[in-house]
Amino acid sequence: MSFNSLGLSDALLKAINKKGYTTPSPIQQKAIPSILEGKDVLASAQTGTGKTAGFTLPILQILSQGKQLSHRPVRALILTPTRELAAQIFENLKEYGTYLDIRSTVIFGGVNQKPQVAQLRNGIDILVATPGRLIDLQNQGLISLSKVEILVLDEADRMLDMGFLRDIERILKVLPAKRQNLLFSATFSKDIKKLAMGILHNPVHVEATPENTTVDAIIQKIYPCAKQKKTELIIKLISEGNWKQVLVFTRTKQGANKLTEAMISAGIKAAAIHGNKGQGARTRALAGFKDGTLTALVATDIAARGLDIPLLPHVINFELPNIPEDYVHRIGRTGRAGASGEAISLVSPDETVFLRDIEKLVGLKLPKEQIPGFEPDPNASTEPIKAGQGRPQRNSTPKKPKTDNKARSNNSFGPRRPSQNNDRRSNR
Structure with missing residues (x-):
């Protein structure tokens, strides 16, 4: 199968060819046609499957073919857990959108918000964001999500691991009820399934493992x-x-x-x-x-x-x-x-x-090789590392930091965060 068979526009095919890609990955083959049809998608995909292009390509096409508004409100919102992943998705959008009149930007904590705000004020079509910084800017009245047509939750399992569930719920409340929803996750815990049920409508299920297992x-x-x-x-x-x-x-x-x-x-x-x-x-x-x-x-x-x-x-x-x-x-x-x-x-x-x-x-017994001089003590304890030395298990509930109770009570997202320049979890 080639990218030409997926229903992508000439402008996108030109950008794909420029990057040297010829054959779509399994997740791209399965997800892109369904997204182009406007369906909600629930995708199981790990790092290395080509999942980012699996949703950025069809989003670029959908928005480029839709009616352009002069003030360019945010029409697609991509939520992701970390700064690095957000930056990577943004680069992906820029590369594939080279020949399209589509504007995108990325916002995350840990850096000065002024350049990000300036981009937003110029008008953008696609916003890639970590939840903390998005809520900070929304609380300040610097961004509107009232025109969002497509929502993507990327690496949803990691967002829940990092304690972003409440933030996601707050963001969902200010989005239009009618929208297309795409949820990508490497694993599907009970919490992920519950989240998916509350967001997705008759979703198409797609699944792919990394090209090299x-x-x-x-x-x-x-x-x-x-x-x-x-x-x-x-x-x-x-x-x-x-x-x-x-x-x-x-x-x-x-x-x-x-x-x-x-x-x-x-x-x-x-x-x-x-x-x-x-x-x-x-x-x-x-x-x-x-x-x-x-x-x-x-x-x-x-x-x-x-x-x-x-x-x-x-x-x-x-x-x-x-x-x-x-x-x-x-x-x-x-x-x-x-x-x-x-x-x-x-x-x-x-x-x-x-x-x-x-x-x-x-499903493997991993091969062991002993390096002379580094043998473990045969009498050493095999008790697991004490709790607190690693991240919480998936079924645990991370504690939420205290918020500023003096914040404006009419804020649609609830209490304002102590600082607008820190995404308190996405900077891990």
Whole structure:
């Protein structure tokens, strides 16, 4: 199947061809025709499936063929959990919309809101946003969502993990009741299904897994390791292997900082990316990693969600995630586009339960290889890591920060947030 068979306009096909794409991915083949028909869509799609183009292409076409209003109100709203993913979607819109008269912009917290507000005042057709900053600007009367025709919730499972459910509900209340709804999620918990039922109307269900599955495209290895020797081992692997690009996952922001400092001290060019880093630092770190200036990028799950890093050769789980699905998301960033990839996990005794859950999920007994000198203590406890050292499990309810009760009572979104310049969760 080619993109020509999906019903896309000549302008979009020209942009697709310019990017060098010829064959749509499975999620694109399934989602694009249904979206063009105006149907609600419930899509199961992970990172690496081409899902972003699966909704940006038809949205661009629908809006370009509709009636253009002179003041350009927001007609399509794309909600996403993190700054990096929001920026990636915006870039996707710009590239595919090269030959169309469609304006789009992106807003997120952690940066000055003035340039974002200036873009909004000039009029835009498509808005990509993280929930926190969107509500901040709405509270200030700087944006209207009354003309939205299409709503996209991208990575809905991650938005719920990050505690955005109430924000999503607030945003839904000010949108027009008649609209097209698209919900994309890698997993479908009870909360996701409940959210979908409240938003979608007779949705078309589409499903796709990454083009290269974890089994076929990625070499997976488990290195049992004493907890206190993990840093030494990861430095050994990178240095002796002469690796040029490796994405490393830690469970916490503090752990990412500590590991990064150790790598730098060992002569490895590294940077950390997580919620305590400013947007400028995060952007520079990602750019340096992509252009080869940095060898190692150390990230938490939320900060790395949605990162688009082509042809990544190595992923290391410095610590296993306590949610098995996150393992699939992590290693799915390597072994793309027909390239080989390697995913290594350093597993200490207290992560035994996490490893068992991951193997159950992927349906594999992952091969183990013992590096001499890094053996774990055979008498070490295999009790899971204490609660609080990782993100909450999916069925937990994140605590909501206190809001300013002195805010205007007539605000349609409820209490105003303490700061308009911070997206308090999307900056993780």
